[in-house]
Amino acid sequence: MATLAFLDPLTRWWWRLVGREIDITELSWLDAPSSRTSMVDDDAWMAQWAERLHGSVERRSPGAGLIPHMSELAGPGLDPADIAEEIRDFYEHTSAWSMEAWAEWSPLFWPGGELISRLFGKRVQQLALPMRALDVARGMDSTVSVIRDADGVQQTAGWIRRLRSNGDKVFSGAYRVGxxxxxxxxxxxxxxxxxxGSVQVYLRPRVEADGSLWLESLPGSFGGDGAYMVVRFGRRHFATRVPVHETFHLYLDESRVLRTDHVLKLWSATVVRLHYKLTPA
Structure with a gap:
């Protein structure tokens, strides 16, 4: 796999070519953790980000959540109190929940997904989406580490998810309210x-009358909710909005089991659908 490392700088040059140069101090909403090495080292990027915040990392913290208080999402048209209690508990105490997953790829995009997984995902240990149903048959293990600032306030959560069947890492993500x-x-x-660099996604929350929660990155212009690729060359940063759109629908089924439907699209074409069953650990 080391022989494929030459692909990484080539892809960064591509994103520099198609992106726009940005002042990261002015567009601070795109200032986010990155890795110093080709293979993403979870402990390293979390430690580096904690250093930026003059804070510390609480590794694999029991009961830690992706969002310390769902009230942080409050705003016009959204009252966090309307979100089902189980969904709020999942986000505030994510590490106390276990996860089962199912994946269904569009036949049109499966070959490309398999190629990207082999060339990049599994090699760099990041965004290695499961390609086959049996890959996730035994569920996923997840750990949450809390990154705190100098005052001890949670600013970011590092959520690492691995396939229970073989231990392969699927996602290494930094979560916060932005x-x-x-x-x-x-x-x-x-x-x-x-x-x-990094792949970043801004997801706009929306609550239904039944207490279910939608998180959506829909089409739009630069500066809106959506997916972004950011790369760094020395002190220069380049960013572009990519035509990847995601929706997450968290809801309680008829037995009050918490479930999530996750759809990833390229432009308007569905690439992959994932379904998660979430239960208190």
Missing amino acids: RLPASDRASVHVTFPLEN
């Missing part, structure tokens, strides 16, 4: 660190 400059309320900001 606010876009032109938005009237907060979004869920997810960052997947990569070498000298």
